Structures are given as C-alpha cells and as structure tokens.
Amino acid sequence: MGKTLTRNKDLPIFFGEVQLKGERQQVGVEGKEKEERTLYYKHPHGELWKGNSIKWLESLEPESIDLIFADPPYNISKADWDTFESQEEYIKFSMQWIEQAARVLKPTGTLFICGFSEILADLKHPATKYFKGCRWIIWNYKNKANLGSDWGRSHESILHFRKTKNFTFNIDTIRIPYGEHTLKYPSHPQADSSQFGKGKKEKENWIPNPLGAKPKDVLEIPQDIIEVPTTCNGMHEKTPHPTQKPEELIRKIILASSNIGDTILDPFCGSGTTPVCAEQLQRKWKACDLSPEYLDWAVNRIELVEDWGIDKWIKYDFENQKRRNSIR
Numbered sequence: 001m002g003k004t005l006t007r008n009k010d011l012p013i014f015f016g017e018v019q020l021k022g023e024r025q026q027v028g029v030e031g032k033e034k035e036e037r038t039l040y041y042k043h044p045h046g047e048l049w050k051g052n053s054i055k056w057l058e059s060l061e062p063e064s065i066d067l068i069f070a071d072p073p074y075n076i077s078k079a080d081w082d083t084f085e086s087q088e089e090y091i092k093f094s095m096q097w098i099e100q101a102a103r104v105l106k107p108t109g110t111l112f113i114c115g116f117s118e119i120l121a122d123l124k125h126p127a128t129k130y131f132k133g134c135r136w137i138i139w140n141y142k143n144k145a146n147l148g149s150d151w152g153r154s155h156e157s158i159l160h161f162r163k164t165k166n167f168t169f170n171i172d173t174i175r176i177p178y179g180e181h182t183l184k185y186p187s188h189p190q191a192d193s194s195q196f197g198k199g200k201k202e203k204e205n206w207i208p209n210p211l212g213a214k215p216k217d218v219l220e221i222p223q224d225i226i227e228v229p230t231t232c233n234g235m236h237e238k239t240p241h242p243t244q245k246p247e248e249l250i251r252k253i254i255l256a257s258s259n260i261g262d263t264i265l266d267p268f269c270g271s272g273t274t275p276v277c278a279e280q281l282q283r284k285w286k287a288c289d290l291s292p293e294y295l296d297w298a299v300n301r302i303e304l305v306e307d308w309g310i311d312k313w314i315k316y317d318f319e320n321q322k323r324r325n326s327i328r
Helices: 053-058 087-104 117-130 180-184 247-257 273-280 292-303 310-326
Strands: 037-043 046-051 065-070 105-115 133-140 155-162 216-219 223-227 263-266 284-289
Touching (some): 037 292, 053 087, 053 284, 087 105, 087 117, 105 247, 117 155, 247 273, 263 273
Parallel strands (some): 065 105, 065 263, 263 284
Antiparallel strands (some): 037 046, 105 155, 133 155
C-alpha cells in the first residue's frame, strides 16, 4: 500500500528565527468591521482579506478570476454568521454575492457552491441567469455521526456553474482508483450494445486508463459523487472551524477546473482550505472572511504548506482513497 507521506507540523527555523513566506498586515479592530475590506495577510502567491465578502467582491476587477470555490453560510444557525431572519433574506444575500462572483469570473471560469441539497435547491434557478450551464455534484461522506430520528445525513451538494460553454475541465487530474473487479479483468471485448462499442461491428477491447477511472458526479473524486471523509479529530488539517471542508475535496475541484498559475478565489474562506490547496497546487489565490480568528488559522496553515510537486499531491489523495477502500 505504501507509507503515508509525512505532513508539516512546525514552521522552519533558521538561526532561531521562524522563516515565514508571507506577512501579516496591520489590521485595526475598531470601526465598522463588516463594512471594511482590509488586507490581512500578503503572500507571494496570494492575499487574505478581512471584511464583508460582497463589498470585497465588488472591489475586484471584472473577468479576473479563473475559479471560485464558495462555502457560504447555509442558514442553519451553526454560528452567528450562519443565521438569517428568513430563507427569503438568505436567498437575497446569496444572489448578491453570486452576481458579483459571476462578474469577476473569466469566460472560461467556473463557480462551485457548497451546501445542503435542500438549501441549494432555492438558489440554483435564480443563479442560472448569470451562467451558461450547471451540474449538480454530490459530496458523499461516511464518517459523520447520524444523531436524531431523521434520515442520517451522508452527503452535501456542490453546484458547478460555468460562465460559458468554453469552461476549464481537466478530467485526467481527478481520476479515481479502479475497483478490484476491473483490475482483475483489465482488458476485455465489449458487446455491440455497450456504450463503449457504440454499435460497431468490430470487437474492440476496452483497456483501463493508466491514470485511473473517470470521475463521477457523486464526488468520489473524479465522479460527480465525491466520496471524501469530513474533517475529523486526528486529521492533520483539522481546525476548530465548525464547517471546515477537507483539503482532498478542494484539491480535486482545483485540479479539475483550473490550471497552474490560475487565480483561485474564495469569498468565505473560513480556516483557509481553499488558499491552502491553491498554494499546494501552484495556483495564485485571493480569499476573504469576516473573522480574524479564522484568518489566523488560515495564515498558519498556508505557512505550513509542503513544498511538494503536484504529482505528489495527486498520489497522496489517490493512496488515501485506496487505503479507505481497502478497510471497508
């Protein structure tokens, strides 16, 4: 199976001095914090801003961003920032930032929005007017406690909006391990009626792609059902943030929908998973959040990003998924 790669835990020290890649900025604590757009941290590859996400988005240049990953409030009262007077107010707030997100995206850009299916169902139709297409992706997880007497939740949804039909999508970077049956019988002829055969008379042999299986829309990563565990105690990346998304999930999305050197944006970055993953995968990044506490967690994580090549990150996630499959 191979040994698990070791992740950074401590910042490098040189002659007793901590070596930082970026620099925290001087941020005032007085005034209308929700209306401010203050640069909080500057890094050679990106910026973290503190303030109102909509105001911040309004300040950005049009068609300047390649990919936006947004994990906005869900309106389920997880925290003060996740509470709205009504669902109508929540939809109004959501359409304000979605409109601005569409404005700053390049024609080849895409917007991913996380949420519970019952929440995103209220946003998909009104948001469609700003985009040329949308796919509904499922993020499936199997490691979350199912308390209470209702259906046990084992998934969240991700809307994938495309600014135009000419959007970036790199399928080979997010392929997944083949199942044991496929590996046991790797090459075999296809029936005339199969999708692969497409009715051809000659009997072509199907051969597995050496990079892995095509992803599905249930995010089992490269599928539109992505099966990735939620963050939990013991994970290297875990912070106290109440709705933190796993790095593995965000890496798949960044690899699929952007290229090296592209600019990734997160208007609700929380503990910084999106800029962390953008940094890991050699992308530039911009991110914003209201909470200085969350931004501090983000800064620490960015400073600890390992100096690995992209192939190593792909291998890291591929091996983790193989390991999960092997113990089920």
